[in-house]
Amino acid sequence: MVGIQDIPKFFLAFFLVLPIISLVHEAGHVFFAWLMGGKNIKVTIGSGKVLFRVGMLEVRKYYFWYGLCTFDNLRRREKFANILIFSGGALFNAIAAVVVISMIENEVLEPGILTYQFTYFSLYYIFFALLPMPYPDGHYSDGKVILDLIRRKASLQEKTYRIHWDEEKKQWCVLDHNRKLIEAFDDEKKALEKAHEVAAANRPSRLLNSVSGKESEVYHYPTIPL
Incomplete structure (x- = not known):
């Protein structure tokens, strides 16, 4: 049962849990982009003015919202390689959620609102990443790109x-x-x-x-x- 005392923890989810989930998501894209020979890999967490850069990671002012992975010159460019790269974010979110759930079941972690939020928002991220739709800024969701790759849509030529x-x-x-x-x-x-x-x-x-x-x-x- 959620009480008034838990409300601050919900705010904590937006400023701590969501950015971590976003970072896990981008790590999935980075892993497969690196595996396929991508160069100049960069990860952006958040939107707005740049707060700081560390190596390939760039964190922006509104760090709790949005994520982006860029890379150039893939060594392997075939359809399967691209599907892996675009699936990587959701796959890493799913693995992270399963790990947290397993740790709770094995009593390594105690169940609480933060672990609940982590698994809940991980599933939220997976759903909206794989839902094949265009975003308001003109970009496509990972799922939309994967579907277009499978269909060989002209938009990805x-x-x-x-x-x-x-x-x-x-x-x-x-x-x-x-x-x-x-x-x-x-x-x-x-x-x-x-x-x-x-x-x-x-x-x-x-x-x-x-x-x-x-x-x-x-x-x-x-x-x-x-």
Whole structure:
């Protein structure tokens, strides 16, 4: 039975338990992204202004809400690898909940409102992560991405951006997925910076360097798991 004295503990759940569950969730994405050869892996906990960064972890002002995992240049890009990465968050939440329940049943932990909240909110996280739906900010839930991967939906097809040396104009041109000009530069470095900016903002995408008819991949930006 929940009493008035338990109300502060519910507030504690939002400021302590939820961020821990979010961190466990992102750890699942990180583990499988690392396993599939992802580079530059970063984890963001919360939203708003950045409070601090430690290694790959970034904690923001509203640390009790939202989580994000970014990485680049996967070594393995096949459908199964991506499904593992996007399933990883919910899988780690499920494992953590089972561990806590087992510890309670084996009397390693005492049942209480915090252990209850941990298991409850872990299941909450799993449900909304796997529910195939778009979020208000335009991102897709992990479940939506997994479903689209299975269905091979066009929304997850990689877009290809290029930096191309135009011999006639003597300029470096940044081209979109349809090979239409985005912007031209005299300096290759500036063109590359612009191309990275565009490709990163339109994941999943590849960035190619096209010189004398030969193309080489510069970078790969996969879809971001939440």
